[in-house]
Each structure stands twice: as structure tokens, then as C-alpha cells.
Amino acid sequence: MATLSHFCGVKTPYPSVLKRSVHFPQLDFVGTVPFVSAPSKSVKASCCERVQRLVCKAQAADVNPKETKNESFGEVPDELTCVMKFGGSSVASAERMREVADLILSFPEERPVIVLSAMGKTTNNLLLAGEKAQSCGVSNVSDLQELAFIKELHLRTIDELGVESSTISKHLLELEQLLNGIALMKELTPRAKDYLVSFGECMSTRIFTAYLNKLGVKARQYDAFEMGIITTDDFTNADILEATYPAVAKRLTGDWMSNPAIPIVTGFLGKGWRTCAVTTLGRGGSDLTATTIGKALGLREIQVWKDVDGVLTCDPNIYPRAETVPYLTFDEAAELAYFGAQVLHPQSMRPAREGDIPVRVKNSYNPKAPGTLIVKTRDMSKAVLTSIVLKRNVTMLDIASTRMLGQFGFLAKVFSIFEDLGISVDVVATSEVSISLTLDPSKLWSRELIQQELDNVVEELEKIAVVKLLQNRSIISLIGNVQRSSLILEKAFHVMRTNGVNVQMISQGASKVNISLIVNDSEAEQCVRALHHSFFESNLSELVWESRSGNGYATTTTPLSTLSN
Numbered sequence: 001m002a003t004l005s006h007f008c009g010v011k012t013p014y015p016s017v018l019k020r021s022v023h024f025p026q027l028d029f030v031g032t033v034p035f036v037s038a039p040s041k042s043v044k045a046s047c048c049e050r051v052q053r054l055v056c057k058a059q060a061a062d063v064n065p066k067e068t069k070n071e072s073f074g075e076v077p078d079e080l081t082c083v084m085k086f087g088g089s090s091v092a093s094a095e096r097m098r099e100v101a102d103l104i105l106s107f108p109e110e111r112p113v114i115v116l117s118a119m120g121k122t123t124n125n126l127l128l129a130g131e132k133a134q135s136c137g138v139s140n141v142s143d144l145q146e147l148a149f150i151k152e153l154h155l156r157t158i159d160e161l162g163v164e165s166s167t168i169s170k171h172l173l174e175l176e177q178l179l180n181g182i183a184l185m186k187e188l189t190p191r192a193k194d195y196l197v198s199f200g201e202c203m204s205t206r207i208f209t210a211y212l213n214k215l216g217v218k219a220r221q222y223d224a225f226e227m228g229i230i231t232t233d234d235f236t237n238a239d240i241l242e243a244t245y246p247a248v249a250k251r252l253t254g255d256w257m258s259n260p261a262i263p264i265v266t267g268f269l270g271k272g273w274r275t276c277a278v279t280t281l282g283r284g285g286s287d288l289t290a291t292t293i294g295k296a297l298g299l300r301e302i303q304v305w306k307d308v309d310g311v312l313t314c315d316p317n318i319y320p321r322a323e324t325v326p327y328l329t330f331d332e333a334a335e336l337a338y339f340g341a342q343v344l345h346p347q348s349m350r351p352a353r354e355g356d357i358p359v360r361v362k363n364s365y366n367p368k369a370p371g372t373l374i375v376k377t378r379d380m381s382k383a384v385l386t387s388i389v390l391k392r393n394v395t396m397l398d399i400a401s402t403r404m405l406g407q408f409g410f411l412a413k414v415f416s417i418f419e420d421l422g423i424s425v426d427v428v429a430t431s432e433v434s435i436s437l438t439l440d441p442s443k444l445w446s447r448e449l450i451q452q453e454l455d456n457v458v459e460e461l462e463k464i465a466v467v468k469l470l471q472n473r474s475i476i477s478l479i480g481n482v483q484r485s486s487l488i489l490e491k492a493f494h495v496m497r498t499n500g501v502n503v504q505m506i507s508q509g510a511s512k513v514n515i516s517l518i519v520n521d522s523e524a525e526q527c528v529r530a531l532h533h534s535f536f537e538s539n540l541s542e543l544v545w546e547s548r549s550g551n552g553y554a555t556t557t558t559p560l561s562t563l564s565n
């Protein structure tokens with residue numbers, strides 16, 4: 001069981017009062033508190049506040065997880081070699097869990113740390129159940145079809161795997177109680193939302209651990225929020241704090257040394273360092289959990305197992321002829337994820353890059369496929385375009401200064417407005433007196449909030465500029481070798497022109513791996529298909545030659561109308 005010092009990742013300044021390990025479910029806190037004998041339930045309850053204060057005091061005194069340096073994570077056992085993360089689609093049923101267990105056991109020399117997401121569709125159903133509970137009334141919670149779906153899926157899986165139903169019965173009961181609470185309050189705060197969705201990962205990992213143990217393979221379940229994944233308190237989109245690395249390393253290596261068992265960790269979840277409440281890392285956040293653990297333990301490789309053969313040349317839902325990209329750099333993968341490729345969490349490359357740990361994206365439905373290997377550097381001499389990414393439903397702002405040319409400080413003023421309102425800007429193109437930029441509302445979960453935020457930003461900007469708000473735009477990001485940007489742009493614009501599409505803004509990222517084009521939402525998917533066809537299904541060397549001889553691209557460009565998904 002973790003101690004307070006463990007939770008914080010550094011030595012607590014209160015060693016003399018920390019005597020006994022206890023679990024406070026009300027606080028969702030596991031720690032050591034000043035008891036001399038085992039505390040009764042009522043004592044625990046009455047001490048909740050005291051423990052909460054103790055935790056805060058310890059944190060405020062000399063424990064700032066944001067600044068804790070990850071100098072030494074301790075000696076990591078040689079047997080722990082890699083992290084394997086399995087997404088929701090990989091553990092969607094009993095059959096899938098069996099296949100994942102077989103896959104893990106097919107590498108007998110490896111003792112991986114396993115990170116699991118919730119069983120497929122569970123997170124969406126939990127969120128929907130929460131939304132509905134706000135207005136359905138307490139007496140109707142048990143009839144919510146999403147709750148019935150979740151119960152049925154998990155109980156059937158338990159039954160088919162032949163593990164004890166007690167493995168998750170407490171969680172199913174608490175889940176219904178929580179939904180009753182939401183129905184009573186008629187309110188679903190971001191904090192409650194995170195607690196609600198955490199049931200998905202808490203149950204999938206318990207079921208899978210029980211199954212491995214039943215097979216005779218020693219496995220130990222971990223809730224990420226209890227084993228040292230410490231985050232900001234930004235519910236629904238929390239950031240991992242530095243103190244996580246030593247805390248996770250200490251916990252996992254300590255447990256392994258004293259009693260080796262395969263760790264099975266909940267993806268996506270963390271613990272807010274101020275509130276001590278359960279947080280989530282944003283949708284798809286289990287990838288980030290995996291890379292964080294990989295860095296904490298300094299492992300050889302991080303594997304993320306999905307339902308596709310790796311990172312593809314574009315979203316296969318837009319264009320099924322997308323091909324696997326064999327190699328990517330961390331920068332390319334980060335850019336691709338940030339600009340909307342659902343296959344990787346946007347922040348997940350950061351720990352891997354910092355720890356210089358290769359990330360392999362594999363298909364759990366097709367384990368023999370080589371997948372995509374993501375590393376620090378790769379041979380770019382032949383690379384032109386790597387992948388095309390589409391981000392839909394983007395808002396674009398054209399901002400023109402009301403002052404004269406030569407007026408300094410305009411850009412600074414504009415960006416300070418975004419900073420004050422906490423809005424993140426994606427793509428920017430500027431001149432001295434005007435700026436075009438795109439805003440990404442996808443981090444926010446509530447529609448009203450987005451509109452309200454947009455209204456606020458426009459109101460503030462109109463104090464210094466003429467503002468045009470353009471909605472329903474898409475960003476098409478061309479991820480690749482920007483050393484060859486002229487070739488990429490020439491070809492991309494030729495595709496656009498041939499197909500009568502007007503590019504409304506263009507930006508080349510400072511990262512030097514990304515060129516972004518802004519088009520109307522309604523034209524975007526067709527553009528991706530035409531670009532894919534042009535870049536990946538025709539001969540680029542022929543293109544370069546033709547370009548040099550000034551012949552244009554008539555032979556390599558396909559009109560949108562002839563391509564469909």
C-alpha cells in the first residue's frame with residue numbers, strides 16, 4: 001500500500017505522525033496516518049478531513065510535484081523489459097482478453113508492464129449514462145440502457161473467462177450509486193465525470209488480472225491514481241507531473257522485488273495533486289500512461305497495441321487504402337497526434353522522447369504485422385510525405401488591426417487575450433497588422449462552453465481589431481519531410497486546384513514536419529482522398545522530373561469525383 005511519501009514521490013516532512021497505512025475511499029486516498037491501532041469505519045470517516053489537510057500541508061510544505069526532479073528512479077529489475085498497452089478494441093470481449101493473454105504469454109522471456117483501457121465502448125457508455133442521469137430522476141437510473149450495457153458486458157466477460165463475479169461486483173454497485181448521486185444532484189461536474197469514467201479501466205484491469213491469475217500467471221492489478229501517477233487538477237484533460245516518474249518507479253520496482261507479478265495498470269487515469277481526486281488524461285489517454293511508465297522505468301520499448309496495423313498514411317475511415325507507415329520520428333508522431341490522428345494521444349510522445357524509448361504501434365488483431373516503429377531520428381533522405389491528417393470542425397479567426405501599419409505590440413496583444421481566456425491556438429499565419437488562426441475546441445467537453453468561450457474571445461478581440469469568425473473549417477496536415485516543402489506544396493496545391501478547392505490559409509509548423517492547409521469542412525474528406533492518391537499511389541520520381549521540365553502534373557493528379565471511400 002502506498003504511503004503519503006510515496007504518493008508525493010518525495011520524502012514527507014511529517015515522518016513522526018505518519019504511522020499506519022489506511023484507505024479512505026471518501027477521499028479516494030491511500031496513505032499513512034497517525035493511528036496506533038487499526039481504525040474503525042467511523043474513525044476513518046471522522047479523520048477524512050484531517051488526512052486531507054495533512055496531505056495538503058505536506059504538499060504545500062516542500063512537496064511541489066511540478067518541480068520534483070526525476071534524478072534517480074532507482075534500480076529497475078532486468079526482467080521488466082517493456083510496456084504493452086492494449087486499447088479498448090483489444091480488450092472489448094472475453095475472446096479478445098483471451099487473445100491478449102495469449103499474446104503476452106507468447107513472449108515468455110518478457111515480463112511486461114501491461115496498461116489496459118476500458119473494454120471497448122465502455123467509456124462512451126459511462127459518459128452517456130452520466131449525461132442522462134442528470135435529467136432522468138433517481139428512480140430511473142437503474143433503467144438507463146447504458147448502465148445495463150456496461151453491466152451486461154462486464155458480467156458476461158467475467159462469466160466467459162470463468163473468474164469470480166466478486167472481482168468487480170463492488171464497482172458495479174458503486175457505479176450505480178454514483179449515477180444515483182448524479183441524478184439527485186442533477187449535475188455532472190468535470191470532477192464527477194472523471195470519477196465516473198474511471199470505472200471502465202478499474203473493471204477491465206481487475207477482470208484481466210483475475211484471468212491471468214486463474215491461468216496460473218502471477219499478475220497484480222494497479223489503479224494508476226493509487227500507484228503514483230500524479231497529475232494537474234484539470235479534470236477531463238489532466239497533465240502528468242514530474243513527481244510521477246520516481247513515484248511509479250519506486251512502487252513498481254518495490255513490489256516486483258518483494259513479490260514478482262505482472263503489473264496490470266489502469267490506463268487514462270491519474271490523481272490530481274491538490275484535490276487527490278481521480279483525474280483523466282483526455283480521451284485516448286492510456287497511450288500516455290504507457291509512455292509515462294516506460295520513461296519512469298527506463299524500459300527498452302513501449303508497445304501500443306491497437307486495431308490497425310500501425311500508424312497509417314491517413315485515417316482508414318476516410319480512405320481504406322491507407323498504408324502502414326513503417327518508421328516515424330517522435331516529432332512526426334507528436335505532430336500527427338496533435339493534429340487529429342486518433343491513433344495516438346497528443347501528449348503521449350513526450351515521455352518517450354524525453355526517455356528516448358522507442359514506441360512500437362502494433363495490431364492486436366494481426367500481431368505478425370510489423371507495425372510502426374517511432375524513434376528519435378530516421379533516415380529522411382527518401383522521405384517526402386509520411387501521413388495526411390484531418391482535423392474537422394475547427395474554428396478560424398481572421399483578425400485585422402484597426403490601427404495603422406507600423407503599430408508595434410499588436411500580435412502580443414492578440415495572444416495575451418488567448419492566454420487570459422485559456423484558449424489554445426492551433427495554426428497561425430500573420431502579417432504585421434493581421435492574423436489568421438484556428439482554435440481547437442475539441443479539448444472541451446461541453447458545447448455551451450465552447451460557444452460561450454468563442455463569444456468571449458471575439459468580444460475581447462473586437463476591442464483592438466476587426467474580427468471575422470469562420471466556423472466549420474478543417475485542417476489538413478501534411479506530415480513529412482519539410483526539407484522538401486516546395487515539392488509537397490507544389491503537388492498539394494496542384495491537387496487542390498485541379499479539384500477546384502480554395503485553400504483559405506496555409507502554415508508551415510516550426511517543428512519542420514508539418515504543413516497545414518485550411519479548407520471548408522464539406523470539402524475536406526474528398527481532399528484527403530485526392531491528396532492520398534496523389535502522394536502515395538502515384539510515382540513521385542516521375543513527378544519530380546515532370547516538375548523540373550515544367551510539364552505539370554496532369555498524369556499524376558486524380559479529380560476528387562473519381563475517388564470514393
Ligand SMILES: Nc1ncnc2c1ncn2[C@@H]1O[C@H](COP(=O)(O)OP(=O)(O)O)[C@@H](O)[C@H]1O
Pocket residue numbers: 086087088089090117284305306307308310311312313314315316317341342343344387
Ligand atoms: N493515421 C492513422 N493511422 C492509424 N489509425 C488511425 C489513423 N487516423 C485515425 N485512426 C483511427 O485510430 C484507431 C485506433 O486508435 P484508438 O481507437 O485510440 O485505438 P485503441 O483504442 O485500440 O488504443 C483506428 O481504428 C483508426 O480508425
Ligand SMILES: N[C@@H](CC(=O)OP(=O)(O)O)C(=O)O
Pocket residue numbers: 086087088089117118123124200267268282283284285286287
Ligand atoms: N478509455 C479511455 C482511454 C483510452 O485510452 O482508450 P483507448 O485506448 O481505447 O483509446 C477512452 O476511451 O478515451
